[in-house]
Structure formats: structure tokens, C-alpha cells
Amino acid sequence: MNPLLAQFLSESVEFLESIASKLMQLEKHPGDPDVMNELFRFVHTLKGNSGLFDFPEMTKVLHAAEDLMDAVRTGAVEQSEGFTDNILDAMDFVGGLTREIEANGHYAETHREEAVRIAKGLRAMIGTPETVATNAAQSGGGSSKGLAGEMPATWQHVPQGLKRELLARVQEGETCFWVVYKPEEGCFFQGDDPFFVARQTPGQVWGHIESREPWPPISTLDPYRCVLDFHTLAVSFREEIADHFRYVPDQVDIQEVPASWLGATEERSTTPRVAETTAAKAAAHEPLSEAVRNTLAQIFRAQRIILQLNEDTATKVKRLPAVCAVLLNCCKSTDQPESVARQILAHCEAAEESGDPAALLAWMEDFQASDFSPVQTVEAPLELALVETVETADVGEVRSAARAEDGSVISGASTTAKSLKVDQTKIDRLMNLIGELVVSKNAIPYLAQRAENQYAVRELAREIKGQYSVINRIAEEMQDAIMQIRMMPVSVVFQRFPRLVRDISRKLGKEVSLVLEGEETEADKNIIEALADPLIHIVRNSLDHGLETPEVRKAQGKPATGTLTIRAAQEADRVVIQITDDGKGINPEIIKHKAYEKGVIDEETLDRISDHDAIHLIFAAGFSTAEVVSDLSGRGVGMDVVRSAVEKVNGTIDLQSEVGKGTRLSISLPLSMAVTQVMIIESDGQIFGVPMDHVVETVRVPRSAVRVIKDTRMTLLRGRLVPLKSLNSLLQIPAQPRTSPDDEYAVLVVRVGSDVLGVIVDEFRETVDVIQKPMTGVLSGLQAYSGSALMGDGSVLMVLNLKEII
């Protein structure tokens, strides 16, 4: 199973659990908007994720559930007991599908009708049949079995000649279907081309297009609201047609055309048909009955399992004649033409010679796919029993072989898994313990100092320091090892994007090249997981709203293919993810007015708000500019979810956009409980920490070497002008920086972004490893500090956030 699918399955289990518990909560507190919103988001995300795979039934049910929840959320539909029941039923169905996928890699096709039924039930609760789709579903469903239904009005358009031809084919045993496809009004916005779909109907022999309503005057015609119905005549199998329309089963009606429609009288149509069928069967190639097809499929499967058994060539060759005989007998009893039997013989002979039955297997697969595919899923017992017996036999053989060869074969049989699955709480406990160890370890140097200063035992102090360095090394390594366990590369999240981008861009008819950078950047598991959902929302938004279609791009002189770049990098103690597109950018004017219309901002703000702040309004709750609700984006939850998910893990989000040029969204996330190396500095009697990643060097600058150029203090450092700032003034401490007895300033040269500058402090101290804890509560508003850390002597060290204060 591909890792993406495995991830989806494990996530969906969690989602389904959360949905169930939220539903229960909602039942206790009906109408609680927070619970409702959360519930909606779960279903929304689950639906979005399911869209990555080819599981249309699952997506369809989830989409219907989402629509219903949206209706309840907005108050259009009242929340009743039936609501919870229906949603739970739908989620059980989805859960059943995921379990089946987990076991077999796919789910049985028999779920299709159930999916239609559930989706219909959910939509019925919304009440207003908002789309023609629902009408179609109500008026017969995706697979009406009515053989002698009313002749449709459009039937009159079918040419007489064609009717005669079809009658002949029907009498020869073929089946002809009348397929009515009523696409959704908004389907063009999802990138659908229903006409193309209708033309591609398997076995299509004739088609007709009808408008659902009289044409309005051309001046008011809306070309993008689909009002066309597609009627198709197709000679094929019902399953094949249903499979062709599997994404829109509730919008099609497939009806078998009775012979009477084709102009046959009752007697004429039935009697000769039976006679002819028998004759045709004797002749050759006649569609087999369902029961026969199922049995054949079972036999074929069994033979394939036998051929694919992991055995040595000699045994394989011995099995071949038996398989060959079974196939030939199948051939004989189903009246297959002579040529088929010859093909079987030829393949068997070839396999016997080469000892490799691959060609025979391929032929069997092809033959099965083209000439008979099982109508129902083949019941497993036979297959299982077979595999079991053969495998037991196998093991016996292997054992005897092993004995014979003095046990040398055994090693291959039992390969132990190299990786270990550990409960995350155990790792968390380790993490906390090492955190405590690091802090208490830092107390030892103080102890050494005391031994020296207070008790004047220099010898002991030196020994303590020696021991400290040993403990320090071990603790550091241990910490590193524990962090490594929790670290995951961002590629875990990134790997789903190529497929996502490909699918969405194809759906939207856009050309997008995706560039992924810094996939190897690592961050804590919690952070990576927190990143997954917001990133998907952002990428969807970029594709849906950001990038233009190739035509529009060309018209603007841009390359037809848009570029979407997702870049990850570690910056000091943060992971920064940038999502950049070269699309149309965000127009602050439109955003402002939309926000005003939606009541997100008032009139006063509308006038005052800066462009930069305006584009950030897209993160406001309930803000969405899209008029059309698609399964991509545009529910007004996306960016809101993104912001809250990022903020939950103490991340920040920033948006830059230029109209016509593109948009860049940066998410900066902490590395979690990463150990930071900080340098301790002193200013006005207080100590502060500066992350070592920022520190370039420490220098002492004579007062005479400081120049003032345009109000800014500067100094020349190895031929380079470095601006100087005093930490006291940056923190608004009313004190002058102290100088050393030699009249020198202590200057900490730091790099912030791309700038290098000197910070004048009073004194440098040592560097220490600290576990930086983010500021919480009221303190979280203090932008000047990135966090605090507990020192070995029990005091608290404030770590400066240089980016903010400079």
C-alpha cells in the first residue's frame, strides 16, 4: 500500500472517532456553534483528503454530509435527532469503506448503490433540492431497473434506421441502454465537461441534447450554468456504463431499452430471441450468465493463485499441466471458440519450457477482463481455503528442506522487523526527563564555583568540573537521541502534494509545476502533524484562487505554466515554510469590500485599513470570496482553519502579495521543545539570553572607535561598517551602557535576517543549553522575548527575540 494511502487511512480513523464524539457532544448541547464548526471542519478535511484517491463513493457521501452540516450550521435546517443518526450512519459507511480499503486496497463495487442511497438520504434532510442532481436521484436513482418504463419523450428523435439496427442487435442477445445524464448546474466550475463524458459512454451509438428550460433572451444567458441534459443510447453492459458514470451516479439514469421501443411486437421480440440465443451460444462468443461468470472467475482466480505460489521452478512446471487441463475444460463447457483453446495450449507449452508462467498469467488476466468479469465480488472462502491448504503444504516442504540442508534455509523465513512502534506518551516521558536532567546538570558548574569561592577547595572544584563535562556530554547525546526519535522530515507532509497538485490542477484546467524545497528539514513530530492540514488548505487555495488558467496567463505575458513553490527551511529555532505562487495575487480592495459586506470589518476600518492588513483579512473567520462551493475550497473555513491550526502550536503566519505577480505565505513554527544554545549577556544588572544562532561574534570596541553618522552609531569592524544599538535603549531601560575599565564597549555582533549589527551590552557571560519554553498567558503578548528558560541555579532567563526588538 502506498504510504500516502496508509496515512490517509490512519488519519481517517482518527477523524471518524472525533466526528462521532463531536456528534455526541452536539446532541448534549444542541446548536453549540463551536462544536458545530469543529464537526464541520473534520468532515470538510476528511472529504478533502478522500478526494486525493479514487474513492468517489466515499467522497460523495462525505460531500453530502458536509452540505447537510453546512445547512444546519447556518440555521437553514434544524438540528434534529435524525440529523445525528444520518450523519453517524454515513460515517459508519465511510468507516466500513476505509476498513475494506485497508484489508484489500479497494472496496467492493457493491457499495456504489448504498453510497447513492446514503447521500440521497442526507440531501433529503436539507430539504430544498438545490440541484437537478437530487431530482434525478429522487425520480429513479442511479440504476433504475425498470425494464419496461415509459418511453421517454426524446425517444422520438431516435432515427428509424438505427432502431431497426438496434433491434437486430438486441435480438442477438446484446443489451441496449437508455442513459439520461443530468449534470449539476455548477458542474462547469468543477472543471467537468459533461458533453465529453456523455460522448465517451461505452458503446454509445446515438446521443441527443436537451435543454432543461426554455432559452432566455440571449442578453441574459448565463453560459456557465449548465442547463443541458444528455440522452444517450448505448449498447454495452450496465456495469460498464455505471462504472463510466461512477463519479456522478446520482445524476444519471440507466434504463434498459425494451425491444418494444425498438419497434418489435411482443411475440416477435421474445420467441425468436430465445431460439437465436441458443443458436448463438453454440456458435461462439455469447455473453455468459451471471452465475457462470462468477464461477469462472473463481476458477480463474484459483488457478492464478496456484501459478503464483512461491515455489521452485520444478514444482511450478509440474503444476502446469493441471492448470492447463482446468482451463481447457472451462473452455469446453462454456463453448469458447477453438482459437481460445489453442491459445491456452500455446501459453502452457511456452511456460513449461521456460519455467515461467508470467505470459500465461497475463493472458488469463486479459481474457478474464475482456470476456467475463465477475458480477459480484467472488466469495472468499474457496480462495482462502485454497491458499491455506497450499501454504501448509508449503511450510511442510520448507521444513523438510531446511532439515535436509542443515538449517541453512531457515534464516530467510523469519525476518524480524527492524523498526519498533512505541507509544508516544512513553517518548514524551523520556523527553520530560531529559529536560529535567539538562536543567539540573546546569546546576553543577554553580556548585563548582561555590566550592571554589565559598569553601576555597580548588581541587574539588576542578574535579566537579571534570565530572560535569562527562555528564554534560552524555546528557547532550541523550537529548539529541531523544529529539531524533521525535524528529520527522517535512517530506512526510510534502509527499502528498505532487498528487494533490496534479489532481486539482487537472480538475481546474490549470497548468502548474510544483517545486518542493528543503524536504529534508526536520521538525518535531507534533509540529509536522500540526502542519499537515493547514498546508493542504493553503495549497488548495493557491491553486483554486491564486493561479490563473493558461489562457489568462499567456494573455498577461506570463508563462502558461504557473509555479507553486513550497519551501521548508530551519531558521534559528523555527521551521519556516513558504508557499509561493506566481498567480494573480490578492487584491486588497476586493478583500476589503468583501470583508465589509460580510460584516467582518466596519465602515471605519474599511477606510483606514492598510493594504497589508487588508489581505490578512482572509484569515478572519467566516471570510470567503468564492461564490461557488466546490469540493476544492471556498467554504470560508479554509484560511480560518489554517490560522487557528498554526496559532495552536505557537506558530505565526504572514502573507505577502502583489497583484498580478503572486502571493507568498510564510508559516513559521517553533521546533517545539528543542534545546537552544543561548549566550547570556548582562545589561543594567539583569541577564538575558540571546540564541547562539544569531550571534556572529563578541568584540570590545573602544569608545573612540564609535562614530555617529546621521544619528546612528557606527563602528568599523574589519573594514565593514556595523551599526550599533544599545540593548538598554532597545528594551527602554533608562540606563547608559557601561564600559570596561579600558573604556571599551562590549558589543555583541548579531545577524538578524540578512543584516549584521552590533548590540551594546554591559557584559558577556557564558553560553548555556536551555530548554526554551514559550511565553504563556499575559506574557505571551510580550513580543520582545521569544521565551523563557530555567537556569541551573533556579533563576529564570528571558531569551530575547532579536527580530522583534531590532
Added chain:
Amino acid sequence: MPIEYKKNHVHIVEVATVEEAEPLLAWLQERKSPKVHLEFCTHLHPANLQVLMGAKVRVASWPEDQNLRAWLQGALSN
């Protein structure tokens, strides 16, 4: 260009995509009795088809593609 606009005639060549529908509609709105040539058309997005049907445009030539022709003759003959 899949759609070529002449004075009073429009030629749809090969595949007309969804984006063509709007300009096509605008063009038709300004003409009194426009005619459409479809002989080299192989497929057109239904948005375009809707526009042609809604405008009750006269077809000067039918597609060479017999299958498409059958579909369109039902929809555009009036």
C-alpha cells in the same frame, strides 16, 4: 485559436474550451443573424453549446466528425 470570428460568421475549429464561451456569447449578442461553421470542430465544451443553442444560431456547416454531427444536429437544428 479554436474560434475564428469573421464579420457575420464564426468558425469553430477542433476543440472549443470552456473559456471560449464568454467571448462567443458576447460576439453572438452583437450579431443579428450570425452563422456558425463547425466542419473542423471535433468537440466543444457544453458551455459553448449552450451559447449556440440559446442564441438559436444557424449552422452553415456541420462537423465532419459523424458522431459529433449526430449529437449537434439534434441540438442545433431549428
